[in-house]
Amino acid sequence: MSTITDTQAPPQKASRGLIDGSVEDAVRRRLEDCSYNFVFDKVSWQFADGTLTLQGCVPSFYLKQVLQELLRNIAQVDRIENDVAVVSSTGLSSGGPRQAR
Numbered sequence: 223m224s225t226i227t228d229t230q231a232p233p234q235k236a237s238r239g240l241i242d243g244s245v246e247d248a249v250r251r252r253l254e255d256c257s258y259n260f261v262f263d264k265v266s267w268q269f270a271d272g273t274l275t276l277q278g279c280v281p282s283f284y285l286k287q288v289l290q291e292l293l294r295n296i297a298q299v300d301r302i303e304n305d306v307a308v309v310s311s312t313g314l315s316s317g318g319p320r321q322a323r
Contacts (some may be wrong), residue, residue: 269299272298
């Protein structure tokens with residue numbers, strides 16, 4: 223399940239964590255500074271044409287939302303596409319319907 227969020231940072235306001243004007247550096251800095259950084263080490267991202275795409279896995283829907291909110295309001299990012307899967311100790315939680323055994 224993908225979550226898409228439009229984000230609009232005020233143009234006159236610099237984004238927290240923005241280094242050398244680079245979106246990639248801003249993402250990296252925010253993830254490193256987060257108290258959940260040990261969980262987010264299984265997350266990768268790509269930035270193209272104003273869209274920040276997140277991929278990987280986290281153990282709960284809560285952390286998926288924390289990740290998305292953490293990366294909101296970065297300059298030049300107009301949209302976040304959150305393709306991160308939620309995987310619990312019992313298996314994939316954000317996939318399709320489960321098969322009956």
